[in-house]
Amino acid sequence: xxxxxxxxxxxxxxxxxxxxxxxxxxxxxxxxxxxxxxxxxxxxxxxxxxxxxxxxxxxxxxxxxxxxxxxxxxxxxxxxxxxxxxxxxxxxxxxxxxxxxxxxxxxxxxxxxxxxxxxxxxxxxxxxxxxxxxxxxxxxxxxxxxxxxxxxxxxxxxxxxxxxxxxxxxxxxxxxxxxxxxxxxxxxxxxxxxxxxxxxxxxxxxxxxxxxxxxxxxxxxxxxxxxxxxx
Numbered sequence: 001x002x003x004x005x006x007x008x009x010x011x012x013x014x015x016x017x018x019x020x021x022x023x024x025x026x027x028x029x030x031x032x033x034x035x036x037x038x039x040x041x042x043x044x045x046x047x048x049x050x051x052x053x054x055x056x057x058x059x060x061x062x063x064x065x066x067x068x069x070x071x072x073x074x075x076x077x078x079x080x081x082x083x084x085x086x087x088x089x090x091x092x093x094x095x096x097x098x099x100x101x102x103x104x105x106x107x108x109x110x111x112x113x114x115x116x117x118x119x120x121x122x123x124x125x126x127x128x129x130x131x132x133x134x135x136x137x138x139x140x141x142x143x144x145x146x147x148x149x150x151x152x153x154x155x156x157x158x159x160x161x162x163x164x165x166x167x168x169x170x171x172x173x174x175x176x177x178x179x180x181x182x183x184x185x186x187x188x189x190x191x192x193x194x195x196x197x198x199x200x201x202x203x204x205x206x207x208x209x210x211x212x213x214x215x216x217x218x219x220x221x222x223x224x225x226x227x228x229x230x231x
Contacts, residue, residue: 002129003158003179010160013174018126019083021175022062025165026086029063032165036208038121038150039069041226047198048146048228050074053116055098057081057140059105059133060123064091071096075117081108106132108140115140121150122224125163125177130188138192138231147194147229153201153222154181185227194229201225 006015016024051074058067061080070078078096081103082088088100103109105120106127118137127133137147152163162174189196202224209216 001181002184003181005125005157005162005177005179008158008160008179009162009174011162011164011172011174013162013164013172015162015174015176017176021163021165021173022084023086024167024173025175026063026084026090028165029087029090030065033065034212035065036212037152037202037224038066038226041150041200041202041224042066042069042148044200045148045198045226045228048117048148050117053145055079055115056117056119057108057110057115058097059108059118059120059137061091061097061100062087062122064094064096066119066121067091067096068094070117070119079110079115081105081110106136108136110140112139113142116142116145117148118145119148119150122152122163124149124151124180125157126175127180128178130180130184131191134185134188134192134194134229137229138194141231143231145231146197148226149185149229150224150226151180153225154179156218156221156223159221182225189227189229194231196227197230198228199226 054076056078058080067078077098079099080097157179164174201222204218
């Protein structure tokens with residue numbers, strides 16, 4: 001059951017929609033994300049052979065961070081889509097994508113059954129429902145391929161911490177979000193004909209706090225997750 005984040009919000013930052021928020025955030029996004037939320041989880045995945053993936057689809061590719069990482073792991077080619085032109089512009093500069101286009105993750109216009117790997121990172125909280133994303137991922141994935149989704153942990157969001165950034169004036173802005181419980185993912189995945197084969201959760205640990213002391217208040221809490229699905 002999807003939950004309204006506003007019912008749990010502890011920060012009360014001004015809220016913007018995803019397209020406008022990421023347009024403002026695009027230029028500084030890479031400086032703020034260190035890989036703790038997503039790359040550290042992807043490094044723990046054991047059921048996907050990145051080198052065996054000839055072509056991947058990066059849904060909500062953002063600035064291209066994930067495309068760069070996938071290519072460094074041996075993925076042959078990566079196609080990316082995103083809803084925000086400013087994010088696509090940042091991704092183009094990294095020159096890690098075979099193809100980039102503006103599109104919604106729920107209706108990408110990419111070729112069906114064309115991808116060994118479909119990946120979606122730090123995006124799902126901006127969707128009101130999980131079903132359309134999982135249905136599109138299942139449509140794009142070849143038989144035997146994988147759908148990898150990385151997102152903010154519902155526990156972290158239930159503690160009232162939104163996806164947020166500092167704008168050009170240094171003011172905090174939150175991006176409109178919905179809280180999806182893990183059961184929402186399971187229902188959406190099963191409805192799309194997918195099977196969950198692996199899952200990891202990222203805990204704020206001592207190493208993280210050692211590098212980023214301001215995260216000490218979150219020590220021991222799960223902050224993000226990764227799920228791997230197959231058809």
